[in-house]
Amino acid sequence: MLEVRCEDIHQTLAEQNASYDIVVVNAFLHHVPEYLGLIRELAAVIKPGGQFFSFQDPLRYDTRGVLSHTFARAAYLSWRPFDGDVIGGLKRRFRRSQGIYLEESMHDNTExxxxxxxxxxxxIRELLADLGFDCEIAPYFSTQSLVFQGLDAIGVKNTFGVIAQKRA
Ligand SMILES: C[S@@+](CC[C@H](N)C(=O)[O-])C[C@H]1O[C@@H](n2cnc3c(N)ncnc32)[C@H](O)[C@@H]1O
Known part of the structure; x- marks a missing residue:
């Protein structure tokens, strides 16, 4: 009974009188510059009792603990040399560390x-609460490095999910 469409989410939202029991997004919000505005629009089309479920987005960096921050960085550094374009990647990382982002850079805008x-x-939690949702933020650890993946068990967190239900 699923209808499958490949389109920009704003196109989906432009549909008149559409409403949904559940909206699920995976590894998605961090691609959207105005994600709070988008969540507001999504919340409006979720039926009372319906749910918003999102996962695999990076926690706001300045809210991560020192341990999580250190392990996330170590995991990145252990993965980076094997992903190609090492010099380009390091240059971009240095530029961004100076607060410089480029409009025309695919690398700066995709993720x-x-x-x-x-x-x-x-x-996100405050916004969803204001919009009448019961909302839980679920932090966990996620990394490209298989070696470091098990660190979640010792309390290292860098990624989160959102489990929210619109009050009926
Ligand atoms: C990291 S991928 C995740 C893909 C998929 N959800 C998964 O878990 O494998 C992010 C996806 O978000 C999509 N995306 C980014 N902005 C979008 C938008 N405005 N509307 C629809 N899709 C978008 C991209 O096309 C890409 O497929």
């Missing part, structure tokens, strides 16, 4: 909030 300061999980 928009990965190259900036993460996704603000607290702002």
């Amino acid at each position: 928009y909030h990965v190259t900036r300061k993460g996704v603000d999980q607290q702002a």
